[in-house]
Amino acid sequence: MMNSPVSSVGTITELFNAIINETCLSKKVTILRALRTALEQFPRQANVEDVQWDTATMCAFARSLLFSGVPIDSREDEERQYEQGDFPGVSETACEGMVCARLFLAVASPEQVGVSDFLTPLQVLCFAHGDPKLPWCSEASVSAASALAAQLESPSSARQLISLLKYIQPKLTKETWKKNPCYRRVFKVALFQLRHPDMSDALPIVLPPALLTRRRLHDAQPDTRTRLRSPHRGQRPPPSELDRHGYQEVLFDALKHLLYVKEPEVIVKLHTCIRNLLFSDYLDVLRTFRIKDEKRQRMAEDVYNELFTAAEMEQAFALRKAYSSQFCSYIECLGIDVVKYMDKTLRVLLEYVEVYDTEEQECRRNALLALAMLIKHTWLRIPSHFRKIVESLFKLAYDLDEHNRTVLWAEIVECLHLLRISCPDEYKTFKEDMSLLEGSDIPGIPKLRACVAKCEEKV
Template sequence: MELSGLLRALRLEGPRDGAQPPPAVPPAEQVLLQIGLLCSEGPGGAHRASVVRDLGALVEAADCQWLLAGVSPATLGELVAALSGYAAPPKQEQEAADLPSKDSAYTAAAERAADVGAVFVHLLVKLEAAKTQEALGVPTVGPILRRVVGPIYIFAATHVVERPWTNVRSRSAAQKLLVLLVQATGCESVAEFLRGKNEDEEGRFAAVMGLLKQELTKDTWKCNPATKFVFSWTLPHVTRPWLSRYLECVLPPSLLISDDYREENKILGVRCLHHIILNVPGADLCQFNRAQVVYHALYNHLYSREAPLIQAVLLCLLDLLPILERAQRQQKQARPTALYDEVLQLVLTHMEAEHRLALRRVYARALPAFVRRLGILIARHLKRLERVILGYLEVCDGPEEEARLGILETLQCTIEHAWPRMPCRLPVLLKALLKMIWDVHTDQSSTPEPVKAALLQGATECLILLDRCSEGQVKVLLAGVYSSCEENRVRECIRKVQENT
């Protein structure tokens, strides 16, 4: 094993003139302290990278007794922290840094992370082997593990998925580290490692968040580009019922990230909020008006013009509004559905004037859920909803026809829940549905046949529902159309309506 670079870096070699004999090799404690000090000075260059690689060889070849018995857990913890800092992605003081220099810095960070990851892998292997040695065992290994698992987990989460600051080697090392961490702590999965084996046991999530907390403040969360991804990758592993005990430490950073001006950060934060809503009891969310704070943060995003963000926000709101509605009902408020009305009114206002197909699809997919949640109370919005339905039925939105299929489902739900209000709207809706059936039949674009069949089926079901709530008026009005129409596909739709009882 060639360790001359490491020895020179630690200044352990004596003079070469023979005047004095070389000093004895210092104990592991002194070696590791000096290496940690060396790495904490910054990323460095090829010299420091060589030292880290030599350190990996040293840890791999060292005897467990020499490496662990004479070293305090604090020393190993400081070494792991120093190596993690050495391998961290470059700080982002300004987001508008020029891309070529940023790319080269990320490439160098990935190489450093691959070397550090190898050191951590060797260290965890040694710790696992030391558990079975009589002279060491769990009493020695346990305190060391408690010191190092948090920083090593954050390092692994930083590099486990493809990011600008990772490469194949660093991702491979991170995946091995996660496997070894789970094994070393006697768990079966990363989720169990973080949350504990049962509800009464506390996992390592609190320790991880304790380390992340200082980087998840308003002034610091953008400095390290990996911090938000480590948080958002870790959070989904902690589910109900464990997450409620950590609500105070996960809700503020989620709101902070979602409040950013960049769309990708907004979406990331909204997804974190959605996970919290799904995995924390409603009573805990409503305490101290937390749910109201989240609602207002999400509601403000509805003014965005970006389809991915609107989709994430609408899905989140659909799970948050029932919690707020139950809280309002318990407080005996007069109109517990007022928030549904508020959201739907804004959504319909945007839908009516929207011309971008991506946004029209997002709105149309979410609309049926709002109609179902409001039930008969959708009658409050029928005038504007009718205009939206008529406008969306007219416009083809591409091969998959997601917007028109969503609007047809919305119309079905509306007829089912507000059927007493439908007969007066029958002439307008019947005309729009027949026009859409004809447009689909004569469509010569690339729309697949299954999509056309789904559109025709949806329109037919709407006609059947309209006929039922109008006591057979649709059959009477369609009789003349059926006798004069020569197109088999259109006649088939009308026949289904006429034969339905």
């Protein structure tokens, strides 16, 4: 005999309460399977609008699913790399719980299940089970999370994301964030789904955990430092918005501490973040109206100076490649203000041009691109530095030819072309000197003369 909706509601409510009160995961899985059966047998002819569920019990049920579907707080401030066997029973309980939640959504009215206290814990659970490689996840739990998320009301809407971030705040305080690897993951996933202007509204919520994560990057082992990320342009609030709320300097000071991390991937991502923070909405204003923001200029110059100091002292190829990849972008951002550091900049760039590089010649290529950008922005100062620049280019040509390298000649042509424009008199003398070496068997001279000839072809 088919159960009536009223008796089914009573049975399901009893199972809800049993799940809420059960703390043993294996026993909870058994009750969840019974609940799954009861939900599957719920009378389909019943009008969900006529079926009444107790809101407090529903919300407590959702919280219970979240509590048992993610790792509990660590007793110690653990930051080790977890493994699949570290959280027994969690993925199975989460999977059964999310299946039950999805079935329940089908038998309850949208008005009843649309309350934030019910939806938000379920959304946190879905975010937590987003990757089967995570130690508390499995293929089954990720599949169940995907199916449940598809039924939830706009889980990626700004309103729901902000509600979710507020909900997990207690797990990401100074005292608790190290004890909750799962909630750190949820925070990261939710944060990168926010877009401007909603990100601006969420800044008071997201900044404290974000700064704690930054601190973790600074103190962590090398393999955990590479989580720094620069959001897509559409995700981040413009620097002017951050500055208006007083957050720009806070973020800058937090990021600046990472300048001393010697990890190539962190170096690249960090400097991309800093440039986005300082310049993403500033360069157009600077170029169009010639209006300078002295505070941003000071911040940028501080980082520029640190970058070139670190690059000058570095000997490891991987780190030299990472540092040199940032030269050109910073010179473009600083523009004419780079003349304050002209001697240091040229010294570092020319040293990178001259010193032996790896097979790919990435450090030298980065230095040549930065040299071309420097000539563009400081062309009035270049005549006094012309001789040492062409001497470095000659040394580079000699080395490339002697080792049968076929790369970098296009970059050399571009630098010579810019020197020809900015220093016509000096370049004329240089060209005459090169003509005197016609027929020379010195390595690099024939190819350098070919580069000069290509410059003549440029308009």
